Amino acid sequence: MIKLSNLSKTYGSGPGAVQALKTIDLEVPEGAIHGVIGLSGAGKSTLIRCVNLLERPTTGSVRVDGQELTELSGAALNQARHQIGMIFQHFNLLSSRSVYANVALPLELMGVNKTEIRERVAPLLDLVGLADKRDQYPSQLSGGQKQRVAIARALASRPKVLLCDEATSALDPHTTGAILDLLQDINRRLGLTILLITHEMEVVKRICHRVGLISGGELVEEAEVGDFFTAPRTELGRHFLNDFLQLEPPAALVERLEPAPGAHTHPVVRLAFGGDAVSTPLISRLARECGIDVSILEAKVESIQERTLGLMIAELIGGAEETARAIAYLETHDLDVEVLGHVQRDA
Amino acid sequence: MSSAMLELILEATLDTLYMVGISGVIAALLGVPLGVLLYVTRPGQILARPLLNQVLGMATNVGRSVPFIILMVAIIPFTRVIVGTSIGTNAAIVPLTVAAIPFVARLVEGSLNEIPPGLVEAAQSMGATPYQIITKVLLPEARGGIITGLTITVVTLVSYSAMAGAVGGGGLGDLGIRYGYNRFDPLVMLITVAILVVMVQGFQSLGDALVRRANHK
Numbered sequence: 309m310i311k312l313s314n315l316s317k318t319y320g321s322g323p324g325a326v327q328a329l330k331t332i333d334l335e336v337p338e339g340a341i342h343g344v345i346g347l348s349g350a351g352k353s354t355l356i357r358c359v360n361l362l363e364r365p366t367t368g369s370v371r372v373d374g375q376e377l378t379e380l381s382g383a384a385l386n387q388a389r390h391q392i393g394m395i396f397q398h399f400n401l402l403s404s405r406s407v408y409a410n411v412a413l414p415l416e417l418m419g420v421n422k423t424e425i426r427e428r429v430a431p432l433l434d435l436v437g438l439a440d441k442r443d444q445y446p447s448q449l450s451g452g453q454k455q456r457v458a459i460a461r462a463l464a465s466r467p468k469v470l471l472c473d474e475a476t477s478a479l480d481p482h483t484t485g486a487i488l489d490l491l492q493d494i495n496r497r498l499g500l501t502i503l504l505i506t507h508e509m510e511v512v513k514r515i516c517h518r519v520g521l522i523s524g525g526e527l528v529e530e531a532e533v534g535d536f537f538t539a540p541r542t543e544l545g546r547h548f549l550n551d552f553l554q555l556e557p558p559a560a561l562v563e564r565l566e567p568a569p570g571a572h573t574h575p576v577v578r579l580a581f582g583g584d585a586v587s588t589p590l591i592s593r594l595a596r597e598c599g600i601d602v603s604i605l606e607a608k609v610e611s612i613q614e615r616t617l618g619l620m621i622a623e624l625i626g627g628a629e630e631t632a633r634a635i636a637y638l639e640t641h642d643l644d645v646e647v648l649g650h651v652q653r654d655a
Numbered sequence: 656m657s658s659a660m661l662e663l664i665l666e667a668t669l670d671t672l673y674m675v676g677i678s679g680v681i682a683a684l685l686g687v688p689l690g691v692l693l694y695v696t697r698p699g700q701i702l703a704r705p706l707l708n709q710v711l712g713m714a715t716n717v718g719r720s721v722p723f724i725i726l727m728v729a730i731i732p733f734t735r736v737i738v739g740t741s742i743g744t745n746a747a748i749v750p751l752t753v754a755a756i757p758f759v760a761r762l763v764e765g766s767l768n769e770i771p772p773g774l775v776e777a778a779q780s781m782g783a784t785p786y787q788i789i790t791k792v793l794l795p796e797a798r799g800g801i802i803t804g805l806t807i808t809v810v811t812l813v814s815y816s817a818m819a820g821a822v823g824g825g826g827l828g829d830l831g832i833r834y835g836y837n838r839f840d841p842l843v844m845l846i847t848v849a850i851l852v853v854m855v856q857g858f859q860s861l862g863d864a865l866v867r868r869a870n871h872k
Contacts, residue, residue, distance in 0.1 A: 360780050386782035393780075400777035403871055404795040413791065414781040445871035465781065 309469060309501040310336040310359060315368035317354050317525075328354040329365070330525045336518075338468075341495050341502040343516035343533075345509065345548060351525040352505035356471050359503060360392045361385060373468050390418060393462030397474035399454040401446040407433070407457050408442045414464045432460040436490065452483035459490065463498075470494070472504035476511060488514045509552035513537065513612050521545055534615040538582030539644040546646070549580075555608050555619050557648060565649030573650035575631050576605070579620045580644040582612075590641060591622075598634040600626030623651065656842065663830060664843070668850055670744050671826040674819060675812045678748045682755030682812075683805055689715070689756060690763025691789060701775060701785045718757035723815050726750050727822060747824030751815055759808050766800025767793055799870040806862025810855050817851075827851055 317329040328351045336342040346352045357363040358370060361377050370377045373391060380388055401410050411432055415425045433439045436456040446454055455475060462470055472491065476484040492515045495502055506512065512519045512533060519536050521529040521544060529542045540546050550556065557565070557576065565576060581590070591602050603623040610617045624631045638645050693715065695701050696708040721729070727750040731741045734749040770793060778792045794801070817828020827847045835844025 362776055362779060383784075386784060389780060389782035394777070396773055396777060398771070398773055400771070400773040402774060402792060402796060404798060404869075413778075416791065417778075417781055417783045417787055447871055461781075471780075 309338040309340075309373055310334070310342075310503055311369075311371040312355075312358070313369045313371075315355075315358060315365050315370065317351075317358060317363060318366045328525050329358070332368070332525075332527055334520060334527060334530075336501055336503055338501055339495070339499045340517050341492070341504070341515050343512040343519040344503070344505045344522055344527075345507065345512055345519060346505075346522035347507060350522045352507075352522055353473060354525075355522065356473050356503065356505045359469075359471055360389055360394060390414070390465040391467050392469045392471060393465065393467035394471040394473065395455065395458045395462050395475045397477045399446070399451075399458045399478075401454055401457055401461075403446050406443050406445055407438060407449070410446070410457055411460045411464055414461060418465060428464065429460075432463055435463070435494070436460045450483075451479050452486060455479065455483075455487050456490065459487075459494070463494070463500075468501060470500050470502045472502060472506075474506060475504065477506065477508070481510075484508075484510070485514070491515060509548055513552070521548070534582060534612055537610070537612040538580055538615070538617050553608060553610065553619055555606055555621060557605060557621050561605060561651065564651045566651070567649055569628065569650045570652070572653045574623050574625050574653060575635070575650055576621065576623050576648045577635065577638075578646045578648055579618075579622060579638065580646075581618045581620075581642070582615055588641070590638070590643070594634055594637060598626070598630055598637055600624055600630045600634050621648070625653075660834075660843065663834075664827075664846060664850070667825060667827045667830040667847070668854075670824070671813065671816050671828070671851075671854070674744055674747050674751060674816045674824065674826055675809060678751035678755055678816075679805070679809045679812055681748075681752045682759050682808060685752075686756045686759025686808075687763050687801065689760035691767065691793065693760055693764045694767040694793070695785065695789065701779075701788055715757040715760055718753065719761065721754075723750070723754050724818050726754055727818065731822075742823040744819070744825050746822055747816065747819035747826075750822075751812055751819070754815060755808050755812055758811065759804060762804030762807060763797070763801055766797040766804060769800060770796045799866045802862060802865045802869055806859060806866075809858045809862070813851060813855055813858070 312332055312334040315329055315332040316327065319326045319328055332355060344352055344355060354363055358365045359372065361370065365378065372388070375388060377385065377388055402413065405413065408429055411429045412425045415428060430439070433442060436459055438453060438456050438460070441449065441453065446457070449457065476487050479487060488511060491502060494500055504511065504516070516533050519531065519533050520527045521542065523544050529540065529545050536545065537549060540549050561576065566573065569575065594600065595602055603625060605621045605623060607620040610619070624634050626634070635645055635647070689711070693708065693711055696704040696711070698705045730750055730753060734746050735741050737749050738745045740746050774792055774796060775788055778788050783791065816826050817831070819826055820829025820832055827850055831844055831847035834840050835847060
């Protein structure tokens with residue numbers, strides 16, 4: 309439904325030029341919810357604005373529903389934009405218009421007549437659960453309600469694609485959950501393709517099917533959400549995951565960690581296991597088959613959509629050879645093993 | 656006080672209202688579009704035309720920097736072309752309008768400036784044309800600010816109109832100077848000032864009420 313190929317965006321020219329996006333390739337199939345996650349300044353906003361050409365890419369192609377958008381301008385581009393709804397972090401509702409009139413705006417812009425506007429706006433307000441706020445003004449609404457109005461407005465032109473620009477970043481966790489549920493519901497009911505950008509793993513975890521990780525204007529990693537949460541392939545991916553899971557080794561342990569193994573050290577590992585590994589009694593087998601002891605320092609189980617993700621920080625106690633074997637054993641059983649460091653054996 | 660004097664005061668009040676009313680309406684009709692143009696032709700805006708923007712900006716600044724009393728005399732030839740005479744109430748309307756247009760334009764531009772850029776972006780994402788953005792987003796969103804600006808303009812016009820006496824324009828200011836100051840009649844002076852105060856107060860209250868109705872912020 310959305311296909312970005314070889315997309316680049318450079319601001320300015322000459323030595324002061326800033327390359328915001330570097331040769332991005334991204335494809336979102338029809339009906340999918342695709343997330344792009346990244347730190348601020350990574351280029352997420354520019355990326356999503358290139359999809360409806362609010363930002364014109366310097367080079368590359370933007371295809372939405374088979375139509376090449378970069379070739380369009382003026383009326384043809386405006387026409388194409390009716391197929392692409394967008395919601396924003398700060399909602400961007402018109403303060404001079406009531407809830408009803410805000411949702412009616414895109415239809416007015418398209419030249420739809422008043423009777424039809426009335427017929428189309430009412431069900432949209434029902435869909436987002438704001439039928440009773442019809443005549444209120446945005447200043448009378450809460451953040452979550454404002455975003456609901458914005459969603460209804462974005463859906464008014466019956467788009468095929470919905471772009472969400474940090475749509476929940478200004479909302480509290482509870483409201484964020486409600487808005488994400490609504491987006492998921494819309495995705496399922498209307499088969500709407502959703503591309504969202506965010507810096508929150510929670511958003512990705514809750515509703516995305518696939519996720520891309522953007523850093524320095526490049527998509528550095530792309531995976532199914534379950535895979536991304538169990539085995540991120542990049543350093544930044546791990547960083548996001550660890551921040552999200554907040555599973556850090558205890559401070560007292562960190563102080564004792566040494567980067568390289570010594571003569572009398574034990575490795576401390578972070579184990580992430582998804583899928584089958586969760587239901588296998590790996591730790592006890594590890595002890596039996598490799599002849600080591602496992603001291604569990606911290607552990608956590610998260611369910612990521614339909615999958616379960618187990619996480620553990622553990623000290624592997626045994627000789628150098630045994631512990632190396634144990635790590636290899638874990639790796640053959642589909643576990644993501646990260647050696648955090650080594651601690652001195654207790655005397 | 657003689658009935659002739661009362662009649663003079665009434666006539667002067669109507670003259671002032673007439674001058675302020677006509678020049679205010681024309682200045683609004685021309686100043687609002689000019690203000691919009693100053694805003695939308697800025698670099699990076701929806702109808703970016705940097706050169707046009709600079710020319711308009713400069714013309715507006717020139718209009719705003721000439722003191723009213725000088726402007727009034729300087730544009731006498733132009734006034735004569737427009738209303739056929741350079742003296743009288745109608746002749747005063749021309750310089751009042753000319754002075755008010757750039758004033759209105761800058762105030763309108765300022766209130767458009769207050770609109771969060773995200774609103775224009777949202778309208779663009781819905782496929783709005785520049786004209787639609789102006790009529791459906793910019794002007795409605797700035798309505799409160801524009802009414803505030805027009806109120807300020809009208810109040811300013813009331814005080815400018817007092818100088819219209821210099822071209823035989825009549826009005827309260829003229830009356831106050833001729834009878835109150837030159838003939839040293841404190842009562843006439845007091846009455847004209849009192850009427851001006853009430854007038855300004857009235858315009859301000861009306862403006863405030865309209866802003867309250869326009870704003871849903």
